[in-house]
Amino acid sequence: MKYLGCAYYPEYWGVDRVETDAKLMKEAGINFARIGEFAWSRMEPQEGVFTLDWLNKSIEILNRYGIKVLMCTPSATPPAWLASAYPDTVIVKADGKRLEHGNRKHFCSTSDTYRRHCRRIIEVLCREMKKHENVIAWQIDNELGPEVGWCYCENCQSRFRAWLLEKYGSLETLNRAWGTGFWSMDYSDWRQVRLGSDPFHHYSSRNLDSKRFFSDMMIDYGMFQANIIRENHPGSIVTTNGMGPIYPHINYYQLFKDLDVACDDLYFDIGTMDADVAAMNVFRSIKPGKKFWITETGSGALDHNKPPHKKQFRAWAWSAWAHGSEAHFIFRWRTCLSGQEQELQGILEHSGLPRHRYQAVKECFNEFNDLAYELDRVSLPKAEVAIIQDYDVLWAYDSVRVGPAVNYLPLVYQIHKKLYARNILTDIIDPGQDFRKYKLIILPSMVMLDKEFADRLRNAVYAGATVFSIGQMGMRDKNNNYLPYPGPFELTDLFGIKIHGGMYLDSQVGVEEAIWTPEHRHGSVTVAVKGSVAGETLTGMASKWIADIEAIDCESLFTFQDEAYQYQPAVTEKRYGKGKAIYQGFLNGTVELEERIFDDILAQSNVQVKYQTPLHVEVVERDNFICVVNHLDRAVEVNIPSPVKAVLGTYEDGKCILEPYGVGLLRCI
Amino acid sequence: MKYLGCAYYPEYWGVDRVETDAKLMKEAGINFARIGEFAWSRMEPQEGVFTLDWLNKSIEILNRYGIKVLMCTPSATPPAWLASAYPDTVIVKADGKRLEHGNRKHFCSTSDTYRRHCRRIIEVLCREMKKHENVIAWQIDNELGPEVGWCYCENCQSRFRAWLLEKYGSLETLNRAWGTGFWSMDYSDWRQVRLGSDPFHHYSSRNLDSKRFFSDMMIDYGMFQANIIRENHPGSIVTTNGMGPIYPHINYYQLFKDLDVACDDLYFDIGTMDADVAAMNVFRSIKPGKKFWITETGSGALDHNKPPHKKQFRAWAWSAWAHGSEAHFIFRWRTCLSGQEQELQGILEHSGLPRHRYQAVKECFNEFNDLAYELDRVSLPKAEVAIIQDYDVLWAYDSVRVGPAVNYLPLVYQIHKKLYARNILTDIIDPGQDFRKYKLIILPSMVMLDKEFADRLRNAVYAGATVFSIGQMGMRDKNNNYLPYPGPFELTDLFGIKIHGGMYLDSQVGVEEAIWTPEHRHGSVTVAVKGSVAGETLTGMASKWIADIEAIDCESLFTFQDEAYQYQPAVTEKRYGKGKAIYQGFLNGTVELEERIFDDILAQSNVQVKYQTPLHVEVVERDNFICVVNHLDRAVEVNIPSPVKAVLGTYEDGKCILEPYGVGLLRCI
């Protein structure tokens, strides 16, 4: 791991403490400090008055201890004087209420006034920072996104209209694109058009474009800052810190395209381990060929929760290395005394004393530093499988009236977990990315797609790839409206099917007493499916949603056994060129059935399951290294088929032997 | 079934498609199309500019295929230009926020500006529509009511004051009527009086009058439209589409009194089948002697839910016919591509192709058409039992501070279900309606009533009817205030009892750990009752509420066995003239006990249980027809005592044999 860092707040602790801290950091193996993202009021206590002495001095001290600096623009926390003097810089909620100073991220990103103040402070900071050799990188703002909701001020409304005009050219085209003919939604004047994002009360096309607009505005704001830094501190690495395994509010593939490195704030104990791995697979895929950074992770507890087990810090760090991270920043150096996050544990205690967490970090980081020469030159791990994750599809599902039974993101995670459980490394990519190198391409509920994508997909399959599509596919246009003809859009020849629609399997009436027939008592019903995998007859039940499929030119591997689609295809397969197109026309089948189908697809795609482990015991290959991480609270053994030598951990009799939360790093011989 | 119809949106699909649709409709047996209720923006794209060409042409084409038209006023979806140019036409929520364009039903019904625009479009439409011979009926607006909440704008506040002044004459009388002496509620100026409807924070009398006002205003608005149509298109049928089994916001008995037919939007799969039958019993009772219409029902799924079983469409349609409907309109012809309801399935797919739902509708409708000659002349089914459903009582319970344990509507449905389960047809009537023809009159929790009703009830019982009253009876005045003397108001002589008050049986503290005595751990407690039915001693438990009854001149059939009312009467009976008055002074007794008491009441009232079937297998008689409908997912047999011949279904050995969801139509011979 190249960079071992932590978030550091000299503006809070005072410059007098920096020497003590820097010494402790160095002993702990820390070589990188992230500074400044919340310090605006201490950098510019009054409008236009700058006090950066503390900052310059702190950075100099850190430099003496060999610690580099990731400098942040402080715009996530505008000072009280700014919100008070320039109310138009503050977010207006959908209900018309303007936020107040006292929390964070309450700025309107489209506000020209706000941008003017951002520009000034960033320019001043750049001028100072470029004097320091150890300031090598910049973080824009902090966790861009609607932490306190999106802004609905009149400036944003006007920007939205301008964005729509740019996109559609005229109100007539907008009306047509949004399908405004139902419920008298037609617009006759641009002033009638406003942001919407209420899946129940607003048109789904209006909701979808609003979400696209919000994402675009935030990217625009990020690039506005990036450009100032690049102009004023050329040569520095410019980035920002993202979130989530899949962050739902901003198209990260687009955001990070023009930044220098993809960064994730990844607290491993918020989600399951498979979700954490999904996060790393996402951030490695965002900038193909580039290592990613973890800009925040915990060494202790989040607010009032239990901190992780003392050995988990190391297990997680090694998993991060294995998946291609080159930076590991702890949030934060020392637990704050005051404020909203006063319980979120830093490496040091409130007292500033090093205790349990400091020891854990120190041991782990020094282990990395000892191996740095070998590890840092290893190339990225390589995936044979890609999942297509489309922000348009994500937003489409979030823009419709009723909570979609189809659950887009859970489906993505569910598919990813199948691969994770089999130790198959997976890229999670945008539909615009090149997927020709993958053996297996997976399309989860890709309800909308464009011709260009369809063409590329067809070519990839023709050339030998397997495509596996599950759920709703090619049924809507890019405005979230259903197509006026059967789906799948532009893919009928590839899959050899028509999709006429589908059937949700949630039952209208969930409460026992309120049901209209005594047989269907539950909130959701199931439909039987039957077919064969590798010659063996299998049966199971589909739930959530089933497709109304008409076979045109395909093999029907499974059929539905009851309800309206009785005896229609449920899973279809078509050979196409050297590849294969498989469609599963239902969601959430019986687990065993789904697993069998999935194993068969892997086998047919020539994707090999090399390491069989209990769930949450990982094996990842990077060049000639095999990294084995045990996330379980019990000892395990993992068979390693090829001959290796243990760099870390124990290898005996062809087995890697791991203690609870243990790590094995093996070198192939 | 005389009218077989569907909602149709030529403004959305374009006039070029109408010929194709009309042809498909005709083949499916459809003879009626409902048009226009959401088309305002396509009828009047700018203020005062009308574009009705598409409408006239569509109606002409439909006419060529023998399809009649139910024309709708488009006021449920005012166009964007209207809300934008005339903000006073838009609802102001209780929190002072005015709604925006983008949803539907956001108009203020008291707005004179809004009514001016409604008048103009309706007059224009009438002028055009009366040229078409096939436009035979009108629907006012769409599902009148507070879909997005009631309006609290200053105009509504002033109308409320005017309404109160008309009702009470003076502020002094209002203060007295509302009992404002507690908590300093007295008003000293009309400007202090505002709408209220917060059961927790506002006076119950103020809440009740607010609910009455809202209902009155909506009826006023409906009649305003009805009058325009009658003036401008004389001879047409004028109505509107209602909702619910019992719609809680508008007094439908009053609304439909001056309309030509009672109509219900009845999606059978929203509630249980007994609730659906309750709905039909309500709408048949609203206009005595008149067949009712089902103006909306589904052939597929509601949003993201499972559509009904493919045979249920037919079972529901026959149940509708059996209960007295003469129109069956499907919502909607084709599934919309866009908008809030883009998942709500029409008869055709998004693609416009006919598939599963089209086949189901076609088979069912053509079966009706084949039998039309016989069926359409059959007279309405006749009920021997009536349940009194009083909107004042409903609103009274919704206007009080704490969620009433008495649960008015659930009690009505519960009583109705007892009758439904025994295949006893029931009318659900307003207290103002004539009930002399019934053998048994049931009063559920009739907590307020007037002298005129009491007199008519006394006369009916004297003449031979049985009255069965359950729960709170005659305890409050018409302003939701308790009487300053014992109840039941004006009915002490009829029932021979005084009611001194009562006891709710919900326990204050529901959480196990927060209870004050270890014995009463649950959210509700029960009180033992004991007595005899038909000479047999029975015991059981009362829950929810019990009455503090003093016997004056009655027989005490049951008594309470513990708590404060120990040994006081629980169920009383008094012979009165040729009839009987029975009072059950508790709610939600043990099921078996309640069933035994109810059977005994039926026996004493001479109401015969002729057909014994499993729950949700219905038998309804109309003239010489017996209609048997199986709503269960399994085959059943029903004994038919009298000799019959099967018109539909199978009759063998005195039994009607039904497949799952099967229908038997039998003619008595």
Add this chain to the structure above:
Amino acid sequence: MKYLGCAYYPEYWGVDRVETDAKLMKEAGINFARIGEFAWSRMEPQEGVFTLDWLNKSIEILNRYGIKVLMCTPSATPPAWLASAYPDTVIVKADGKRLEHGNRKHFCSTSDTYRRHCRRIIEVLCREMKKHENVIAWQIDNELGPEVGWCYCENCQSRFRAWLLEKYGSLETLNRAWGTGFWSMDYSDWRQVRLGSDPFHHYSSRNLDSKRFFSDMMIDYGMFQANIIRENHPGSIVTTNGMGPIYPHINYYQLFKDLDVACDDLYFDIGTMDADVAAMNVFRSIKPGKKFWITETGSGALDHNKPPHKKQFRAWAWSAWAHGSEAHFIFRWRTCLSGQEQELQGILEHSGLPRHRYQAVKECFNEFNDLAYELDRVSLPKAEVAIIQDYDVLWAYDSVRVGPAVNYLPLVYQIHKKLYARNILTDIIDPGQDFRKYKLIILPSMVMLDKEFADRLRNAVYAGATVFSIGQMGMRDKNNNYLPYPGPFELTDLFGIKIHGGMYLDSQVGVEEAIWTPEHRHGSVTVAVKGSVAGETLTGMASKWIADIEAIDCESLFTFQDEAYQYQPAVTEKRYGKGKAIYQGFLNGTVELEERIFDDILAQSNVQVKYQTPLHVEVVERDNFICVVNHLDRAVEVNIPSPVKAVLGTYEDGKCILEPYGVGLLRCI
């Protein structure tokens, strides 16, 4: 019981009814009526116009029947004309919306306009009331507090700034005290400072001071009224009616300090019996050496709930007497016909007739009156144990971001319940009160404390007391900020430990499927503890929170067995002078373990468990009386070790024999 009373509303029922009521009251043993707290609109129907004839006449009639009067200021329900003419008297909610007339308590307590109107009506009332010999006491307002939320109007905002300026002297000091250096919270102008109380979005120090301010303002308002009364009706008892066992919004120790008697509105059926006893222990402790009053309690049902068992009214009244109450006021004389509380049962029915509740009250009150001579001269019961309850700590926990796992008030009640279950009378005192007289002093989660308290505590222990501290202790400063050095603040020498921080044991991910290791599936985890009590080895599990303890100079009775603090102390003990300091560094241990530790602490403190009874059977000693109350629904027997004679109930063979809800009053001989 000296005073037996009820709330009475002659303004509602009319003066003509008073004679009837007074007669019935007298027969029921009532000698005190509480009048006027909601009568403003009937006292001053227009601004400056007073109509007090009905009031004077009513009081005269009551006097004739020997009934004294607790007169109330009517400010809890300002009349409609006041809110309408002077909107600045009405509360503005945090969202900026001003409340409306129609509920109660909607006044802004800092409004000078409101206070002007209060002063006038109170002066007028005093002038009249002092003419009546039977008006002996005054109640200020009614249940002071944020029933409809606190006010955030601009006047309150300015008062808050003035309050802060008074407290901190300057904005610089405020910034430092609140620790505003994180998230750019620094204030540069007083106009930027506003009330906050959103634990999630606002600084915890800002929240805490806001809560202190709200409490101070309400006390200021109460004292404003008290002073008017004292000036205008000297010699009368002046008080107000409190709530809760521990009312969380106003510091009652401070509020009642300058009032003449501590009063509680105590509805016994809202909480568990141990909570009711906690309430009485609080109100007895608020004014040491003074008997307290119960100013409201029920004789029937609260709104739509089941009324208590008919014998519970008496059991509760005797428990009140035993704990030191000298007044028992029933809310209310007669059930109101109208309004928000029309279901809350008075002693009489809606009809004004006496039935079940009247009989119960009459029997109980006359029993008290028969024994009055003996009972009223008995001195207060004496406690050997005190629990320290600190409003600063309570508010501190309510001001932090995440719902504190530490649950302050539940912990206080939990400790109190241990004592209640053992029939050990407990005082619940403010940290400012003298605690030298107690054998055992208990500190529940005393996360902040000051040096003065620490010094007094050290002295008390040195002199022989045992202090038992549990949970977070001395970790934050008085502004809710963590200390920049290890805790416990100023108590390291007393307890012989350092506390370096702690670990919450709530698990981040609660849902089964979303957990990151399969072993920690639940929302909360536990940590094993092991040690010995009285020579016996015990083990158990700690949950919720554990402390990071460093032993300095103490015995370690228990240690943690796993997780990061493995083998560190869990329970420590240090002899200090003649006393002992025990610290339990975890919350919510295994029940059995905690009970054993607690028994041992009692034994070491020399606090004797004299009466062993089933839970909810109480024994309390007052002078030579022993009062035994059975709150259970079954008969019980209680061993009484010393020889007694039964004044009430049955005493045989050394046992007090009690029927369900029975009472035994025994005199020692």
